[in-house]
Amino acid sequence: MSIINHSTSPDLPPPVTEVGVIGWMRHNLFSSPLNFALTLVGAYLIFTFFIPAFDWAIWSANFTGKDQSACTGGGACWVFIADRLNFFVYGFFPDAEYWRVNIVFILLAALLIPQFIEAFPYKMWLGWALLVGLPIVSYFLLIGGSFGIVHVETEKWGGIMLTLVLSFVGIVAALPIGIVLALGRRSNMPVIRGICIGFIELWRGVPLISVLFMASVMLPLFLPEGLNFNKLLRALIGIVMFQSAYMAEVIRGGLQAIPKGQYEAADALGLGYWKSMGLIILPQALKLVIPGIVNTFIALFKDTTLVLIIGLLDILASVQASIIDPAWSDVATEGYVFAAFVFWIFCFGMSRYSQALERKLHTGHKR
Amino acid sequence: MADHQTDQNGTAPSKPPPWNDPVIRSIAFQIVAVILVGYFFYYILNNTLSNMESRGITTGFKFLDTEAGFGILMSLIEYDESHTYGRTFLVGLLNTLMVSVLGIILATIIGFIVGIMRLSNNWLISKIATVYIEVLRNIPLLLQIFFWYIAVLQALPGPRQSMRIGDSFFLNNRGLYSPRPIFEDGFGMVVIAIVIAIAAIVYIKRWAHRRQEITGEQFPVFWTSLGLLIVLPGLAFLVTGMPLSWEYSELKRFSFGGGMRIIPEMMALLWALTMYTAAFIAEIVRSGIQAVSHGQTEAARALGLRNGPTLRLIIIPQAMRVIIPPLTSQYLNLTKNSSLATAIGYPDLVSVFMGTTLNQTGQAVEIVAMTMAVYLTISLSISFVMNWYNRKMALVER
Known part of the structure; x- marks a missing residue:
């Protein structure tokens, strides 16, 4: 009889405390006394903030109804939002003309979404349509007065639509100006460089509010007599100036990241300045800074709320105007949460996109 | 680039015609640019002067010496209606500086805590930090200011039903009272x-x-x-x-008297600025710490350093190098964003000077220029100081 056991004994299962839910909790929540305490603090935070917030927003909230009397649950009164939704989306745009805004929304979505899909065909043409075609089409559709559609004054624009117009025009117009400024800042000509640096640093050094104030009170003084811009156009000019300075700095980052060899190669091919920039440098530089451009766009999108200070009715201003309506009492929180949610969806989505792009573009060259 | 070319034989190439000579071209371009910019300013100046004349606005800074005649909610220096417009500028400037400095300090503290929380081993803590960051930084600051001011602070009970801590701190819709x-x-x-x-x-x-x-x-x-x-x-x-x-503050018939009062406008602005900027600072801190490679920690261990010195002597100095430039721009952003005060009526520079004073005097050009000059000065000096610090901290490569 041998005392050596030659058969392999079966694998024991790992200890219960190391795997599954318990193991995960031991490793991630209770690995040390400090962690234990932190977990308790975290749990306390959740119980005091998150759960009451969820309760307010969902479980004891009222979703259906017509007016204030429908809000009996003690939670959020989402009826208010549903009642005012058209105002929040279109502002004072006439009801009968909503279809025009809707067409612009649909066009925007149809042109924008393919940009996020890797293998979508004709992406470049769609991109051009988005940057050049859409603003032109939207201009005629939204302002009207030609092709037999009614003219709508820009004073009636508002809500999400105005926010989108401001941020979209801001970014599309700022892009070419930003490119020119960035090239100018890296130019060999001292005068051109000086002018560009002065422009960029001036706008980057002052808050957007003062730029908007300037656009609304000083711009009319700059113009020759008889010429007058409306409020929206003045705000847009301010936003574009401001944004192009930021855009220029982003693009300059891209230009600096292009190795010197590329510039020299372009010179060696005998290309002139504009050709070497347009064909060799800029395509590479712009591709590098797309995440940066998206980030400035997020900042701009949030900053468009500032136009309410000079009296434009963007989404935040339309919420502000609605919550003081005597037909509804105590709906300020609901209004702000709704506006915050709209902004959050847009900005969070864009920032995720820009992060994904950054990961895609960083193919192993990261130090 | 093309200035000093010689061909293979060592002789200079034939000179290009003047319209193709890069030196002459660049001089010509610059002259054209100067003329264009100069004309632009001349045109604007001309229009402005004639417009102001036709509207009966006088130019110059004389208005700074006239009596302002309006009250300001909060002032760090002595101020009442009988002081001058020049004084309103100073009051606004000091209020802006105060809220910016306090905001920078608080946002830095909260930002560093949240940034470190996000890197915590504790799943719950790191998720809470992530939610905080992702929610706050994707919502416009102005909206947050309104939320705190209108939905939270104005919804507080009146002076009689104040929330209180003992007999020293009172919180109500008129503000926070402390001894x-x-x-x-x-x-x-x-x-x-x-x-x-x-x-x-x-x-x-x-x-x-x-x-x-x-x-x-x-x-x-x-x-x-x-x-x-x-x-x-x-x-x-x-x-x-x-x-x-x-x-101590005491409840008089309708409101509190004595003690120190922090107006709700300031609380809302400071709170919103702090929370918003802290979310950005947290992300900067996280990426800064993550940028220090793990090998550095291991090397410190190999040298026999304990946890504290490792963090203090190895990790933090290297992380600071990555953190400081973006941190500077966040400080600048906070200072510039403090101008949103005007939306809720906190008497900062923009609200007092570019708002009330401008409306009363109509001196748009002077006032806007002065205000912008202040912000430009603040921006340039903060970035100057931070650049100096950054150079001091920068990697000295041999």
Whole structure:
């Protein structure tokens, strides 16, 4: 009889405390006394903030109804939002003309979404349509007065639509100006460089509010007599100036990241300045800074709320105007949460996109 | 680039015609640019002057000496209706500076805490930090300011039903009331003691560093400093007979009197600015710490450093190098964003000067230019100081 056991004994299962839910909790929540305490603090935070917030927003909230009397649950009164939704989306745009805004929304979505899909065909043409075609089409559709559609004054624009117009025009117009400024800042000509640096640093050094104030009170003084811009156009000019300075700095980052060899190669091919920039440098530089451009766009999108200070009715201003309506009492929180949610969806989505792009573009060259 | 070319034989190439010569071209371009920009400014100036003339607005800074005639909600210096417009500028500027400085300090503290929380091993803590960051930084600041001001602070109970901590702190829709310290004679001694303590700490730190370089012996600098900082002023305070008393707020018929009042406008603005900027700072801190490669920690371990010194001597100095440039731009953003005060009526520079004063005097050009100049100066000086610090911290490559 041998005392050596030659058969392999079966694998024991790992200890219960190391795997599954318990193991995960031991490793991630209770690995040390400090962690234990932190977990308790975290749990306390959740119980005091998150759960009451969820309760307010969902479980004891009222979703259906017509007016204030429908809000009996003690939670959020989402009826208010549903009642005012058209105002929040279109502002004072006439009801009968909503279809025009809707067409612009649909066009925007149809042109924008393919940009996020890797293998979508004709992406470049769609991109051009988005940057050049859409603003032109939207201009005629939204302002009207030609092709037999009614003219709508820009004073009636508002809500999400105005926010989108401001941020979209801001970014599309700022892009070419930003490119020119960035090239100018890296130019060999001292005068051109000086002018560009002065422009960029001036706008980057002052808050957007003062730029908007300037656009609304000083711009009319700059113009020759008889010429007058409306409020929206003045705000847009301010936003574009401001944004192009930021855009220029982003693009300059891209230009600096292009190795010197590329510039020299372009010179060696005998290309002139504009050709070497347009064909060799800029395509590479712009591709590098797309995440940066998206980030400035997020900042701009949030900053468009500032136009309410000079009296434009963007989404935040339309919420502000609605919550003081005597037909509804105590709906300020609901209004702000709704506006915050709209902004959050847009900005969070864009920032995720820009992060994904950054990961895609960083193919192993990261130090 | 094409200036000094010679061909293979060493002879200069034939000169291009003048319209193709890069030097002449660049000079021509610059002259054209100067003329265009000059004409643009001339055109604008001309229009402005004729417009102002036709509207009957006088130019110049004389208005700064006229009586303002409007009250300001909060002022760090003496101010009432009889002071001048020039004084309103100063009041606004000080209010802007105060909220910016407080905001920068608070946002830095909260931002660093949240950034470190996000890197915590504890799943729950790191998720809470992530939610905080992702929610706050994707919602416009102005919306957050309105939320705190209108939905939270204005919804607080009135003075009679104030929320309170004991008899010293009261929170209601008129603001936050706290006791006001009253410094009596002799408090100067305490201040002097604090200054002496700080000087001593600086000296001890230098001495300890030198001694460690020579002998390798360490000296408990931190505990000595803490002791000095508590003991010296404490002694001075006791010796001079406790020259400090508190004036408490009291409920009068309709509102509180006495004590110190922080107006709700300031609370909302400061809170929103802090929370918003802290979310960005947290992300900067996280990426800065993550940018220090793990090999550095392992090397520190191999040298026998404990956790504390590893963090203090190895990780933080390297992380700071990554953190400082974006942190600077966040400080600048916070300062510029403090101008959103005008939306809720906190009397900052934009609200008082570019708002009320401009409306009353109509001196748009002067006022807008002065305000922009202030912000430009603040921006340029913060970035100057931070660039200096950044150069000091930068990697010295051999």
